[in-house]
Amino acid sequence: MIMVFRGVMVDVKKMLLAFLTVLTLPFGPAVAAEAAPAVVQSSPSAAAVPYHIVRPGETIKKIAAFYHITPAQLRAWNGIIKPNQPAVDGVLNLAKPQAQLAGWRTWAEGVTPGQVNWDPAAKCPVVPAKLRKVWVTYIDFYGASHLGSVVVNQAIAAQTQRVFRVLYRMRFRIQGMSPMSLNAPYLSDMGTVTAGYSCRKVAGTQTLSQHAYGMAIDINPVQNPMIRGTSIDPVNGSTFLARAAYRRGMVHAAGAVRAFTANGFYWGGRWHSLKDYMHFSPTNK
Ligand SMILES: [Zn+2]
Numbered sequence: 006m007i008m009v010f011r012g013v014m015v016d017v018k019k020m021l022l023a024f025l026t027v028l029t030l031p032f033g034p035a036v037a038a039e040a041a042p043a044v045v046q047s048s049p050s051a052a053a054v055p056y057h058i059v060r061p062g063e064t065i066k067k068i069a070a071f072y073h074i075t076p077a078q079l080r081a082w083n084g085i086i087k088p089n090q091p092a093v094d095g096v097l098n099l100a101k102p103q104a105q106l107a108g109w110r111t112w113a114e115g116v117t118p119g120q121v122n123w124d125p126a127a128k129c130p131v132v133p134a135k136l137r138k139v140w141v142t143y144i145d146f147y148g149a150s151h152l153g154s155v156v157v158n159q160a161i162a163a164q165t166q167r168v169f170r171v172l173y174r175m176r177f178r179i180q181g182m183s184p185m186s187l188n189a190p191y192l193s194d195m196g197t198v199t200a201g202y203s204c205r206k207v208a209g210t211q212t213l214s215q216h217a218y219g220m221a222i223d224i225n226p227v228q229n230p231m232i233r234g235t236s237i238d239p240v241n242g243s244t245f246l247a248r249a250a251y252r253r254g255m256v257h258a259a260g261a262v263r264a265f266t267a268n269g270f271y272w273g274g275r276w277h278s279l280k281d282y283m284h285f286s287p288t289n290k
Pocket of ligand 1: 216221222223281283284285
């Protein structure tokens with residue numbers, strides 16, 4: 006990720022922290038207040054219900070017992086039909102949500118050169134006619150659903166749709182997808198955006214990124230930063246270096262990563278030269 010507009014709303018961030026009562030630490034005495042988004046202009050958390058992020062080995066029965074609710078309640082509040090067990094990295098409401106979750110929708114459409122900032126002089130390797138804007142329903146950090154888009158190569162449009170369908174069924178949370186002005190107007194840090202196509206080079210090299218081919222997707226960059234030596238990108242991802250933690254938006258090998266790998270993507274979190282936890286590509290580059 007290269008676009009980072011840093012905000013200065015520290016006091017607002019503190020204020021938001023006070024509002025947040027989300028539950029992210031399972032099976033322990035502590036109830037953690039989740040870190041606030043980088044920049045916040047309002048408090049979309051007001052309508053949010055407490056939630057639980059599923060870890061390996063957890064079942065509906067165990068989770069319900071821990072929170073002193075019944076398995077039937079937990080299933081009802083999350084639209085789970087017996088006997089399905091929740092997926093790791095999935096998110097479960099711990100109270101009745103205000104509204105039923107919208108049905109999942111998807112479609113893919115062409116892009117105009119303007120939509121991808123096409124500049125012939127930049128000699129980007131894939132012409133706009135070969136790119137697709139893939140629209141999907143996703144769930145944000147506060148449990149609200151939105152229609153968001155990623156631009157990818159037409160060759161991977163269908164598998165991209167399948168990935169996001171799995172993530173939606175898990176109720177995996179995504180901080181923001183385009184159009185951010187509609188979907189997350191309280192975020193001004195564009196380093197938070199889940200996105201695909203971007204005609205750019207791999208940071209620090211002359212090699213074109215797979216994003217320049219529309220062959221890579223970065224998901225929740227702040228929560229899944231790229232680590233190369235001692236450098237972290239985005240820098241505000243530095244509080245997410247403890248990868249065994251389960252905090253909203255983080256991907257794990259036993260969880261959200263599978264939504265991608267089951268659909269032909271490889272994960273940058275498995276690389277050895279560097280770790281790019283946000284990055285998925287069918288080329289493994
Ligand atoms: Zn990437």
